[in-house]
Amino acid sequence: MIDGHTRTCGLMGNPVEHTMSPLIHNTLAQKLSHNLVYVPFKVEEGKILSAVKGAAALNLLGLNVTVPYKSQVMEGLVQVDGLAEKIGAVNTLVRTEGGFKGYNTDMPGLYRAMSSEGIRLEGENVILLGAGGAARAVAFLCADKGAAGVYMLNRSMEKARAVASEVNHKTGRECIYPMTLSDYWKLPEGKHLAIQATSVGLYPDVDRAVIEDGDFYRRIHTGYDLIYRPSTTRFMELVRKAGGQAYHGLKMLLYQGIIAYELWNGVSVSGELALEVYEVLKEKMNIKE
Ligand code: ATR
Numbered sequence: 001m002i003d004g005h006t007r008t009c010g011l012m013g014n015p016v017e018h019t020m021s022p023l024i025h026n027t028l029a030q031k032l033s034h035n036l037v038y039v040p041f042k043v044e045e046g047k048i049l050s051a052v053k054g055a056a057a058l059n060l061l062g063l064n065v066t067v068p069y070k071s072q073v074m075e076g077l078v079q080v081d082g083l084a085e086k087i088g089a090v091n092t093l094v095r096t097e098g099g100f101k102g103y104n105t106d107m108p109g110l111y112r113a114m115s116s117e118g119i120r121l122e123g124e125n126v127i128l129l130g131a132g133g134a135a136r137a138v139a140f141l142c143a144d145k146g147a148a149g150v151y152m153l154n155r156s157m158e159k160a161r162a163v164a165s166e167v168n169h170k171t172g173r174e175c176i177y178p179m180t181l182s183d184y185w186k187l188p189e190g191k192h193l194a195i196q197a198t199s200v201g202l203y204p205d206v207d208r209a210v211i212e213d214g215d216f217y218r219r220i221h222t223g224y225d226l227i228y229r230p231s232t233t234r235f236m237e238l239v240r241k242a243g244g245q246a247y248h249g250l251k252m253l254l255y256q257g258i259i260a261y262e263l264w265n266g267v268s269v270s271g272e273l274a275l276e277v278y279e280v281l282k283e284k285m286n287i288k289e
Pocket of ligand 1: 130134155156157159197199210
């Protein structure tokens with residue numbers, strides 16, 4: 001019941017029509033009996049900084065930020081968390097004295113999603129497919145969590161080189177190794193975790209994977225695709241065909257929301273409650289696995 005005590009959170013972005021965030025946050029609020037609503041705010045080009053000011057003036061509890069404002073919004077904040085600063089992207093704003101502090105919950109969300117499946121980064125060799133915005137953030141996460149080595153395979157070697165050198169420099173760890181897609185035969189012996197962070201395989205381009213060769217997939221014990229539409233990607237199929245475990249990215253979406261909710265409300269969401277919200281999300285999106 002919305003009343004005089006209701007706190008408001010929301011998502012700023014453009015477009016915002018297809019977002020699943022209201023479902024995540026309003027389900028959490030309902031299950032935790034918090035008097036809180038979460039709504040989408042479509043912010044037109046050039047208006048993100050005035051939107052942040054307005055949100056502070058309206059005493060909103062917290063905000064998420066999505067495409068295309070994740071880096072632009074940083075200018076309007078009083079503080080930015082260390083990981084978000086390194087990545088250069090903020091997706092969550094938390095109230096502090098005098099304004100909002102920015103966080104990146106996408107990468108901690110990925111980490112918690114992987115941990116919930118028993119997947120570790122610490123001390124592991126990780127195969128990372130891609131060198132775009134998403135892959136760059138994953139590279140920071142892996143370096144931050146103490147991965148032994150991150151083999152960044154990308155179509156454009158130049159881009160992989162630039163991202164690897166930036167992440168190595170900013171984290172003070174020389175653990176990201178840039179490679180081209182066809183160089184996978186140079187990977188260390190044994191089976192590894194692979195994180196799929198290219199846009200190949202994303203709906204409607206569903207029947208492609210960035211590498212098709214079965215010989216590559218024999219080197220993977222676990223494949224994690226950041227894509228969740230479709231919920232079984234070609235990459236996941238190829239990992240499974242070669243005997244590995246494969247996961248889609250919907251739990252990452254879930255946990256980036258849960259971590260934001262925890263920051264806004266000063267609570268911790270249990271693993272059981274997270275799974276209840278996950279079921280609601282899967283049902284709404286008609287995802288079976
Ligand atoms: P995002 O924000 O989702 O990471 P992006 O920054 O545009 O999007 O990055 C897209 C990634 O998918 C890049 O790694 C890109 O490879 P290049 O750097 O070589 O462009 C990769 N990618 C996109 N289409 C591809 C294709 N057809 N074949 C191989 N890689 C592709």
